[in-house]
Amino acid sequence: MQFVTREQWGARAPKSDFTYIDSTQGVKVHYEGTEVPSGLAAPDQHGRCPGRMRDLQASHQANTTEGYIDIAYSAVVCPHGTVFEGRGAHHLQAANGPGLNRQHYSVCAMLGDEGLTEPTDAQLNGIRDAIDWLRSAGNAGVEIRGHRDGYATSCPGEPLYRWVQASAPRPGGTDPTPAPAPSPVQGYPTWPGRYLRNYCEGSDVRTWQQRMAERGWRITVDGEYGPQSERICRAFQADKQLDQDGVVGPATWAAAWTTPIT
Numbered sequence: 001m002q003f004v005t006r007e008q009w010g011a012r013a014p015k016s017d018f019t020y021i022d023s024t025q026g027v028k029v030h031y032e033g034t035e036v037p038s039g040l041a042a043p044d045q046h047g048r049c050p051g052r053m054r055d056l057q058a059s060h061q062a063n064t065t066e067g068y069i070d071i072a073y074s075a076v077v078c079p080h081g082t083v084f085e086g087r088g089a090h091h092l093q094a095a096n097g098p099g100l101n102r103q104h105y106s107v108c109a110m111l112g113d114e115g116l117t118e119p120t121d122a123q124l125n126g127i128r129d130a131i132d133w134l135r136s137a138g139n140a141g142v143e144i145r146g147h148r149d150g151y152a153t154s155c156p157g158e159p160l161y162r163w164v165q166a167s168a169p170r171p172g173g174t175d176p177t178p179a180p181a182p183s184p185v186q187g188y189p190t191w192p193g194r195y196l197r198n199y200c201e202g203s204d205v206r207t208w209q210q211r212m213a214e215r216g217w218r219i220t221v222d223g224e225y226g227p228q229s230e231r232i233c234r235a236f237q238a239d240k241q242l243d244q245d246g247v248v249g250p251a252t253w254a255a256a257w258t259t260p261i262t
Contacts (some may be wrong), residue, residue: 001129002082003193009050009084011057014070019092021102026143027131028096028104029164030073031156032056036112041079041120049078052110068094074105074138075130081122083130089138089190097151104145105134109160118159121171128170136191136250144168188257196248200225208248211256212236 039045040052057071066072072095073086086108087093095106107130109123110116119127134140146164147155156164163169192204206223213219217232230246237244239262240255 001133001194002080002126003129003133004050004053004082004084006085006088009053011053011071011085012061014087015061016069018070018087020090021092022090023139023141024102024104024134025141026104026145027074027134027140028106028145028147028149029127029156029160029168030095030106030108030147031111031113031160032108033155033157034112035114036110036116038115040110040116043080046078046080046082049080049082049084049110052078053084066094070094072106073108074134076108076110077123077126077130078110079116079120079123081120081126081129083126083133089134096147097153100150104143105138105140106147107131107134109156111157111160113154113157117157119163124163124168124171128168131168132250133191133193136254137193188254191250191253196225196229196253197246198225198227198230205229208253208256215256215261 040048053071053076056076060066060068060071071086072093074088074091074093075086076084078084092101093106094101095108096104107127109119109127111119131140131144144164144167146161147153148161189207194200194204196205196208201224203223205225206221209219209221209223209229212232213221217236219232220228233248233252234244234246236255237252240259242251242255
């Protein structure tokens with residue numbers, strides 16, 4: 001997952017503190033609903049997306065009718081598949097409608113009713129990445145719904161809503177959607193927000209390797225995800241009846257801390 005934090009995209013501070021929520025039933029998918037330039041999807045235009053996030057936040061904070069304290073969405077996904085942190089996990093979002101905001105997180109696609117109206121494959125994968133992140137980091141449930149489900153609106157537009165109704169599959173089926181992560185337990189470290197696979201390295205890799213060593217797997221704890229880590233990951237996934245792709249996604253990460261040691 002390509003993930004951009006609030007700090008990285010230059011978010012302003014919220015007007016007041018976010019409201020904490022422990023969990024939701026799932027995630028609702030949105031679109032911007034106004035014109036989005038069709039050229040934004042061009043490969044060389046990705047540099048414009050952080051600025052669009054700042055514009056979205058500014059417009060929401062200036063909305064005196066709704067009284068938003070910040071950008072309304074939990075996350076926003078650009079046409080290039082990057083997930084931009086909005087209000088984030090465990091924070092009450094404000095996009096779903098009165099009486100509905102505690103039930104689901106919200107993920108908005110940078111799509112509109114004019115200009116860019118069709119989601120790209122990268123964007124659909126990014127929306128699934130955002131949903132997986134909210135399941136892992138925010139204890140979101142399994143539901144994936146459109147904004148219009150339970151609320152009178154055309155959002156998220158016909159193309160995106162058809163995809164939601166089809167159970168929001170990843171394009172091409174080449175990257176299976178991880179199973180929903182178990183609920184966090186005390187001491188459970190948050191999934192780092194990227195899929196750990198061959199040639200990854202970093203403190204998040206080391207954290208996972210250390211946990212696998214603690215579970216009794218003979219693994220080198222060096223912060224480098226190589227063939228040995230992939231082999232052990234596949235074996236662990238088989239043992240826990242997870243998708244055996246050798247990649248540490250939200251479900252595999254969670255299982256390292258929340259499933260019995262066998």
